[in-house]
Structures are given as structure tokens and as C-alpha cells.
Amino acid sequence: LEGNLTPRSFLLLLISITLGSFGQICLKAGMMTSAAGVKTDEFARQTHSMVGTFLGILRTMGHPFVILGLSLYVISTLTWLLLLSKVRLSVAYPMISISYVFVVILSSLLLRGENVAWGWAIPGLLLISGGVSIIGFGLGRMAQGKPSGGKS
């Protein structure tokens, strides 16, 4: 069947998810550094405006972690677009859920102050992954012309 997962596209997928997840970790680490965080808040408070907040964010974007995170984000998005041109959406969608699990595990391991409440996070991630996968499954049925409720 056209658009199935091949070893090559699976590798591409893992690369995209890994880069994207580490990108998020870098962004968070950059935004967390006290200097960046405090500056944003102070600046916003001083100006009391959207513009102030926006300028504060622009200033934090100079932080090396934020620059690294944004670059990883862009590369990961391009890899994802590449993947979408090779693989059916019904296959790609369930794979997205890997990234939610990945990011939560990585943040608990690498970031300070995340204290993941696993008792809530595990059922939450399972439900989200299930939901995303079912939407993907529905896309697959539509592509094959077999929507739910139909008799074909």
C-alpha cells in the first residue's frame, strides 16, 4: 500500500521527533534562565502593554539556548513536512503521540523544577495518544472510502 512506513521513513520520523523534543527542551531551558525570565516579566510590568511583552520575548530570543531550540524546531518541522510527503497521515498521526511522551520524559530528566505528577501524566498521555491515534485511524478509513457507519 502506498504511503506505508518504511525503515527509511521511520528513521526520518525518529529524527524529526528527537530534534523537535530536544528543541523544546532547549527553548524551555532558555526561557527558564532567571535572567531571561525576570527581564521579560519586569519589562512587561513596566510597560503594561502587549508591545512590552513582545519586546521582552524578542530580547530573550538572543539567549543561546533559545536560538538552538528555534533552529532545532525549524529543522524538525522541515523533516516532518518531508515525512508527510512520504507517509500516509493515518500512519503519521499515531507517531505524533511519541513526541508527547518523549517531551514529558525528557523534561523530567533534564529540566529543573518540572516535578512531573506521573499519576496524572501517564493516564493523560495515554488518553492523548489514544485520541490522536483514533483520529489518524479515521483518516485511514476515509482514505479507503470506509467511513464509520458506512456498510462497505
Next chain:
Amino acid sequence: MHQSLTASSFLLICIFVTLASVGQIFIKKSVSGGSLTRDTLGETLKNILCTFKHPYAIIGFGLYVVSTFVWLLVLSKVKLSVAYPMMSLSYFLVVILSATVLREKVDKKCAIIGLLLISAGVSCIGFGMGR
């Protein structure tokens, strides 16, 4: 730094999700057909870069850029392990807008069950935050 999920930071997440989803719809409108290709990686990448010229793609990527600013703002206020899974709320708008604006056929049963599961999951993540 106190990083609880307040109403205002949840609103920020919702703004991010809206911008990213509407951006997604514009980008989808700009890529014609959207059929699967067997081109080499280089050719595919070239095709992707070519779509950037389309006005809808420019609007779409513009919305992406704005959404990235909002996301940075979210990250300065909320834990990543809480904020990131909440990105899945984007499926709501993407599924609804695909069906209405793009007139894509959507498997209703799967979409409703999927979206309900996602909202239950996001609620769990939110509850965990309150502990």
C-alpha cells in the same frame, strides 16, 4: 520561579493553538493535491521550499512565526511537561476547520471519540499540575 497553570497561561496556550491551527490550514490550502511522492529527498525539499511562494503559504508561515512568539511566552510561565501535551488541543481546530473550511471528508465517529480522549488527557495533565 512559580510555574502553576493559571487561567491566563491556559488562555495563552489556547491562543498559541489557534494561531498554529489556522496557520496549518493556510499551509494545507497552499499545497495543491497533497499526494504522496516518490521523489528523492532533495527534490521533495525543493518542492516544499517552492510552496513558500504561494500567498496562503506566506500567511500560514507568518501565523506560525507569531505562534512561536506566543509559545515562548507560554514557556516562560508554564512547565514544559504540562504545556507540551496541551498542544494536542490543536486537533480540535484542525479537525473542525479541515471539515468546514477545507471541506475534507472527516470520519465523524473517530473524530469525536479521538477529540474526547484528547480533552480527557489534557484535563488529566491539568489536574496533575494542581497537585
